Amino acid sequence: MTINGASSEILLKVEDVSLAFGGIKALDSVSFDTRKGEILAIIGPNGAGKSSMLNVINGFYHPQQGTITYKGQTRKQMRPYQAASQGIARTFQNIALFKGMSTLDNIMTGRNLKMKTNLFWQALYIGPARAEELKNREAVEKIIDFLDIQAIRQKAVGKLPYGLQKRVELGRALAAEPDLLLLDEPMAGMNSEEKEDMSRFIIDVNMEYGTTIILIEHDMSVVMDISDRVVVLDYGRHIADGEPHEIRANKEVIDAYLGVSHE
Amino acid sequence: MSDSDKQQDLDTFPKLLQHNATRFANVPSIREKEYGIWQTWTWAEAAEEIKAFANGLATHGFGRGDKLFIIGSNRPRMYWAMCAAQSLGGIPVPTYQDAVVEELTYVVDHAEVKYAIAEDQEQVDKLLQVNELGASIEMIIYDDSRGLGDYDAEYIFSFENIQASGVEFCNKSPTFFEDQIALGSGDDVAVLLYTSGTTGQPKGVILSHAGLIFGSERVATLESLTEKDSVMAYLPMAWVVDHFLCYTLAYCAAYCVCCPENQDTLLQDKKEIGPSFHFTSPRVLEAQRTDILTRMEDAAGIKRKLFNYFIDHASRVGISIHSGEKVSLIDRLLYFLGEIYAYGPLRNNLGYSKTRITWTAGEAIGPDMFDFYRSIGINLKQVYGQTEAGPFLTAHQSGGVRSDTVGVPLADVDVKIDEHGEVIFRSPGAFREYYKDPEATRKSKNADGWILTGDAGLFDHDGQLKIIDRIKDVGTMSNGSLFAPKFIENKLKFFAHILEVVTFGDQRDRVTALINIDLVAVGSWAERRNIAYASYQDLASRPEVYSMVQESIEQVNIDLSRDESLANSQITRFVILHKELDADDGELTRTRKVRRRIIHERYAELIEALYNPEISRIQVETDVVFEDGRKGIISGNLKIRDVKIFQTTQKTG
DSSP, rough: OOOOSOOOEEEEEEEEEEEEEETTEEEEEEEEEEETTTTEEESSSTTSSSHHHHHHHHHSHHHHOEEEETTEEEEOOOHHHHHHHTEEEOOOOOOOOOTSSBHHHHHTTTGGOOOOOOOOOOOOOOOHHHHHHHHHHHHHHHHHHTOOOOOGGSGGGGGOOOHHHHHHHHHHHHTTOEEEEEEEEETTTTHHHHHHHHHHHHHHHHHHHEEEEEEEOHHHHHHHHHHSSSEEETTTTEEEEEEHHHHHHHHHHIIIOOOOOOO | HHHHHHHHHOHHHHHHHHHHHHHHHTTTEEEETTTTTTEEEEHHHHHHHHHHHHHHHTTTTTOOOOOEESSSSSSSHHHHHHHHHHTTEEEEEEETTTHHHHHHHHHHHHHTOOOOESSSHHHHHHHHHHHHOOOOEEEEEEEOTOOOSOOOOOOEEEEHHHHHHHHHHHSSTTTHHHHHHHHHOTTTTEEEEEOOSSSSSOEEEEEEEHHHHHHHHHHHHTOOOTTTTTEOOOSTTTTTHHHHHIIIIHEEEOEEEOOOOOOOGGHHHHHHHHSSSEOOOOOHHHHHHHHHHHHTSSSSSHHHHHHHHHHHHHOOOOOHHHHHHHHHHHHHHHEEEEEEEIIIIHHHTTOOOOOOOEEESSSSOOOOHHHHHHHTTTOOOEEEEEEEEEEEEEEOOOOOOOOOOOOEOOOOOEEETTTTTEEEEEOOTSSEETTTHHHHHHHHTTTTTTTEEEEEEEETTOOEEEEEGGGGOOOEEEOOOEEEEHHHHHHHTTTTTEEEEEEEESSSSSEEEEEEOOOOHHHHHHHHTTTOOOOOOHHHHHHHHHHHHHHHHHHHHHHHSSSGGGGGOOOOEEESSOOOGGGGSSSOOOOOBBOHHHHHHTTTHHHHHOOOTTTTEEEEEEEEEEETOOEEEEEEEEEEEEEOOOOOOOOOO
16 A cells, blocks of 8 residues: 555654553553554554543543644643544444434534534524535535445434444544544454445545544454554553554564464 | 428437527436435536537547447436537447456457546546556546546546536637537447347447437337436446437437436435336336335235235226226226325335336236236336347337237337248348448348347237247247247246246147246245145145146146147146256256256156156156255156146137
8 A cells, every 4th residue: 555645744643641540551651643644553452552542532531641742732631522623533433323313414413513503593594504504414415425325315324234334434523524533443343345345435535535544443454455554552552653564574563463373 | 490301400419419409408408416416407508518528529639430438327427428429420339337347358449449438436447457458548538536536647537627628629619519510420320339248249239320310219209208208317328228218319309317326326316306208127127016015014904904905906997097998986986095095105106206108128027017017007118129229129009008018110110020930120220230240240131131139029910029039049849830938938937936947849749847836935825825845845746736836837828829829839748846946056047047958958857758648757866966065866756747728719809
């Protein structure tokens, strides 16, 4: 895979971050950075702290130690809504959609932060609220087209197959027009065809919109195929980072995670 | 303007475009659903788009005789590209979008393609691979730019890019486009369509502007199609039927072509548009009917009862009402209630709420299914034709619709049956030749210049054509009469409980049949009757099942006896096979077509027994391959039963 328009500009810098739940150290002084426009994969065995890392980045967990620099601003603590308003969107390991709502409405909720009119106008659906709704609907339709989910536009999300729900969730994250997209196991539980589709979409998002993507994934062939760089965590420690071919050859990574064939 | 003047002036599709852009400037010519909204282009707007694109092509050297390869799904720009190529005297070559690289390479080489328009990245990638295999496409134009951002720009252009250079060119040579159109004549080649040959390489069929306009005008008149009509564009663009419905006929009748968002949304999009003219295949109709009936099985009791009552009522009086026959007031009233409760909503759900005419072709259609759709008010008609005929030869006339015929010849088209029983035709709409294949062209015609269809058929007493089989599958019985196995087998397969039939009769004095029952249908029938069975073999040997099959065969025999030339093909004896015919055993092809030669070999003994009146039971052993690859033997003691045959009924009226 080529480096998809990744520049040397650093979008997100994680420095010396430690996070503990009681006596359990989820993250142990982890440092890495993410360049603008790249696809960065975080890999590691179960319990390595991958999801915790994403939760720290989008402000859901507050690390006891260390700093995060995003778009040049260093901060110690941030709330999820602040992260969202600064252009960080994410999807979840277990799908977190509104099951009873349609695909269209679910993606529309991703536009929430883009809406400026107040509840009063929105309830009446007149004047500026109407114009705004139309503008946002257009943006949502472009995402539906992009993800090729026109056929399920009006279907309740809860009735959709798993692979499609994942796609809808990606759509909702995209609706916020993020600069940084965090994907927590976007391909978990998918068959190989669905994985291929999802990989294609992730690459397309990165290329078309120039979105920086940090993703957690267990399928090594996918990770090696689509990511520009890989960060490896093990028991909360950062053990390696580099381009996929470097990671594949890294002895420590092989011992901790990839495994070796014993002769 | 008199008719003859009109003929002379409007003898190509680009000229028809100009004509429509003037007389129907504000009438919709094409719609496409995009971003969830139907976008519309009027004839005047479409003409502008086509002009810009044609001028753009010209700046890149596209000229008379050049081919424009078209690959992608039904999008307005793909259709515009056809007309743009024709405006410059070029020839569009639409291709099946799911064709693999090897197939494309053959066509690109054979048609000497230099210019191509592709829908999206997927198709562009395929064309690039075709070039890697040694073809020489000099220019690729794409419609959807997604994912194509970082492609080598040297010979890949976007549609907009070509149009932009066209607009610029037009400022310098404002009348170039119109001048080029004026150069065209009806004898020019309009389109090159490759037929998917079942044997060997595909053949390129050359159709002329005049020929296609002839066919389109006959159909427009027959079905009174005007600019107020509309049609869904969803069939493969390379298929002559799509080319005819969404391009040639659309230009002649000036009706609106509607492109769905994508294949998955087709049903929903069709429901929104409600096209007034529609083409569908028996396979789709069958699938939809099964879907409706099974879903109604799951509906609440009262709904199901009402639905069944009204569908039953429709099957008794629906067709009579729609064909204007005398029906009692009470029945009409009940039908009216049914219309409100069942038929109307059903049609609406299937996207037929505004459909005046529905055409179907391609395969035999069961009478049950045909009547089901007609009785709920869908005006289903059968047509017959082939690419070489440009494309239609016969169609049902209003008032003469039957499930077992394909109608009467279109005006000014000659169709007859030759001495071998083959359907042959002469028509001004017929193809000119196979591209670069004089040998095949010569073979396609008989000594008197009639074109051979390869189909066996016959005309019945009221002049309607019946298609029986492919001529190569038709045999002769020892008394000299015609034996058309597939025709008889299809009639039997329309019964739900019969899955597969193989008939024998070639070079024999009578016809016999080998039957496979449908385990699902017969199984549930047996359950309802408390008939216990252990396996397929067990069920197949039950006397009750034998009796049911015998009844069906007798019905078919009555049907066959009505036709003098087929009366000798009545089935005299049959056996229900102890195993299902299976592709794993080589008895069927993977697409479930019967392999006659193999069956003749494997069941030789059984077939002989069918012709030996002294044998009524026979022990049969057959090798089988199980799903996991193991081999085994299934044996059974099979009964052979005689069936009643009927005297030829004299023609009446």
